[in-house]
Amino acid sequence: MTVQDSRRAPGELARDLPASDDPAAAERATLAAPLDLTDLSRRRNAPGRRAGLRRARWLLRGLLPVGLVIAWQWSTSSGLVPPTTLASPKSVLEAARDLIADGELQTALRVSAGRALTGLVIGAGIGVAAGLVAGLWKLGEELVDSTLQMLRTVPFIALIPLFVVWFGIGDTPKIVLIAVACVFPVYLNTFAGVRGVDRRLIEVGQVFGLSRTRMITRLVLPNALPSVLVGIRYAMGISLLALVAAEQINASSGLGALVMNASNQIRTDIVIVGVVVYALLGLLVDLVVRLLERLLLPWRPTIVKS
Amino acid sequence: MTTPPPAQPAVIMRDVVKAFAARRILDDFALTIARGEFVALLGRSGSGKTTLLRILAELDTVDEGTVLAPRNRSVVFQEPRLIPSERVWRNVLLGLSRRESTLARAQEALAEVNLADHARAWPHTLSGGEAQRVALARALVHRPDLLLLDEPFAALDALTRLRTQALVHELWHRHRPAVLLVTHDVDEALRLADRVVVLTDGKVGLDLRVDLPRPREGAGSRFDDLRTQLLAELGVARPSSPA
Numbered sequence: 001m002t003v004q005d006s007r008r009a010p011g012e013l014a015r016d017l018p019a020s021d022d023p024a025a026a027e028r029a030t031l032a033a034p035l036d037l038t039d040l041s042r043r044r045n046a047p048g049r050r051a052g053l054r055r056a057r058w059l060l061r062g063l064l065p066v067g068l069v070i071a072w073q074w075s076t077s078s079g080l081v082p083p084t085t086l087a088s089p090k091s092v093l094e095a096a097r098d099l100i101a102d103g104e105l106q107t108a109l110r111v112s113a114g115r116a117l118t119g120l121v122i123g124a125g126i127g128v129a130a131g132l133v134a135g136l137w138k139l140g141e142e143l144v145d146s147t148l149q150m151l152r153t154v155p156f157i158a159l160i161p162l163f164v165v166w167f168g169i170g171d172t173p174k175i176v177l178i179a180v181a182c183v184f185p186v187y188l189n190t191f192a193g194v195r196g197v198d199r200r201l202i203e204v205g206q207v208f209g210l211s212r213t214r215m216i217t218r219l220v221l222p223n224a225l226p227s228v229l230v231g232i233r234y235a236m237g238i239s240l241l242a243l244v245a246a247e248q249i250n251a252s253s254g255l256g257a258l259v260m261n262a263s264n265q266i267r268t269d270i271v272i273v274g275v276v277v278y279a280l281l282g283l284l285v286d287l288v289v290r291l292l293e294r295l296l297l298p299w300r301p302t303i304v305k306s
Numbered sequence: 307m308t309t310p311p312p313a314q315p316a317v318i319m320r321d322v323v324k325a326f327a328a329r330r331i332l333d334d335f336a337l338t339i340a341r342g343e344f345v346a347l348l349g350r351s352g353s354g355k356t357t358l359l360r361i362l363a364e365l366d367t368v369d370e371g372t373v374l375a376p377r378n379r380s381v382v383f384q385e386p387r388l389i390p391s392e393r394v395w396r397n398v399l400l401g402l403s404r405r406e407s408t409l410a411r412a413q414e415a416l417a418e419v420n421l422a423d424h425a426r427a428w429p430h431t432l433s434g435g436e437a438q439r440v441a442l443a444r445a446l447v448h449r450p451d452l453l454l455l456d457e458p459f460a461a462l463d464a465l466t467r468l469r470t471q472a473l474v475h476e477l478w479h480r481h482r483p484a485v486l487l488v489t490h491d492v493d494e495a496l497r498l499a500d501r502v503v504v505l506t507d508g509k510v511g512l513d514l515r516v517d518l519p520r521p522r523e524g525a526g527s528r529f530d531d532l533r534t535q536l537l538a539e540l541g542v543a544r545p546s547s548p549a
């Protein structure tokens with residue numbers, strides 16, 4: 001019997017009792033009936049158990065990736081999968097070593113990361129500026145917001161042919177594409193952050209006679225910053241995407257060129273090295289944003305605790 | 307011995323009308339508060355207490371009538387409303403000029419609310435009572451002539467509430483601003499205020515002078531008598547206490 005069931009007992013018990021109209025006696029009888037109690041202390045929060053669980057979880061999470069790599073190694077070295085389809089992990093590692101040894105990978109990485117970063121800085125700069133103009137001034141919103149909302153619907157990859165016509169095939173079309181792709185997430189989040197400032201804080205500013213400039217610098221901008229950073233984080237991811245897209249159309253240097261040349265020569269080992277480096281770039285970008293958030297938002301409870 | 311001249315007014319409200327969507331929240335409302343006077347404003351929920359306070363804080367406008375108030379006013383809201391991105395001492399200095407904004411000044415104000423150790427803390431690390439005391443320090447650092455308090459103790463636990471009430475009383479006694487304390491707690495009003503005003507149907511329904519010596523214990527026949535009058539005006543029937 002559960003505790004919930006036992007709550008039905010009073011009535012039943014009272015009915016079973018010898019006919020007695022004394023409510024006090026009925027109540028005493030109810031209270032005297034045993035109540036089935038559940039032992040809540042049996043499940044203990046043993047200190048070692050959580051850590052053990054965490055370790056087990058890491059093991060579990062690693063199981064599938066490690067298994068996949070083993071399967072990959074086995075299927076390629078046994079000849080089941082020819083190296084023109086998929087290079088073995090060993091040859092991928094060797095290709096990476098060779099590319100690093102003659103400096104080819106470093107050069108390509110520097111060129112590609114430079115493009116992504118330049119595009120990101122330009123795009124995020126425009127996004128923040130437009131977000132502030134639209135967020136802080138009604139006139140700015142009228143001028144900027146609807147236009148940007150309209151342009152946002154264009155998938156940026158569709159612009160590549162146009163940019164090639166306009167800017168040729170050098171670095172410029174790639175950087176412009178990355179910048180364009182980065183504007184929107186930063187703009188949208190900046191705008192939302194500026195507009196999302198707590199009205200009640202603005203009232204405090206009014207009560208204590210803050211000027212408009214001080215309201216903006218002390219209340220609005222700090223409040224918008226977390227959201228601006230979310231936009232930039234998002235833009236960083238998109239900048240990599242735009243980089244890959246731009247570099248695969250045409251590129252004489254950079255990671256994209258390395259991968260495309262390897263692809264033409266059916267060197268899947270080098271292609272995979274390229275893919276892994278792109279992934280590592282993504283990881284790096286994420287780390288940088290986390291670091292930025294930690295440095296710029298020390299007042300946020302979630303960040304302080306972590 | 308000559309009697310001192312009567313205190314000058316700090317707040318004058320006359321014929322004030324304030325309506326939201328044709329509903330008159332304040333209807334030919336009139337109230338005068340003297341310099342240094344501690345007035346508690348009682349009223350049922352939704353009677354317009356906050357609206358009245360916001361008018362005096364210049365956060366709301368009146369539809370008709372006259373409102374005169376000193377330029378130097380401060381407000382403590384029901385919630386602390388601290389700026390989350392600034393440390394406690396920067397919060398306290400909000401609104402002061404750059405020249406007046408010194409750590410020493412903030413620390414002095416924080417010491418008055420017994421929070422001298424928390425100057426460098428972030429607001430989110432404070433307890434509710436501590437945050438509300440920071441808000442109080444922020445209000446008092448301006449040396450206001452009129453201090454507006456909108457149920458500043460409502461969200462505090464009973465023990466913290468009593469201690470914060472005592473603190474407000476002490477600080478009022480030291481700096482003597484005129485105070486308008488909005489509350490729904492009759493005992494709180496009677497413990498702290500010189501005068502208790504009840505807002506009923508947009509007007510002053512009852513205006514009681516609390517002629518009790520301070521500090522007040524919250525007991526005694528005169529205290530009970532005043533409480534009964536206030537509760538009756540607020541529409542709370544009280545069972546007649548056994549003789």
Ligand SMILES: Nc1ncnc2c1ncn2[C@@H]1O[C@H](COP(=O)(O)OP(=O)(O)O)[C@@H](O)[C@H]1O
Pocket residue numbers: 326327331349350351352353354355356357358
């Ligand atoms: N901005 C507003 N718009 C419309 N109605 C409002 C607004 N502010 C307050 N009111 C109404 O005015 C009445 C009084 O509100 P308020 O002054 O907050 O009451 P109190 O503080 O006494 O509980 C309430 O009925 C509330 O709904």
Ligand SMILES: [Mg+2]
Pocket residue numbers: 355356
């Ligand atoms: Mg209110």
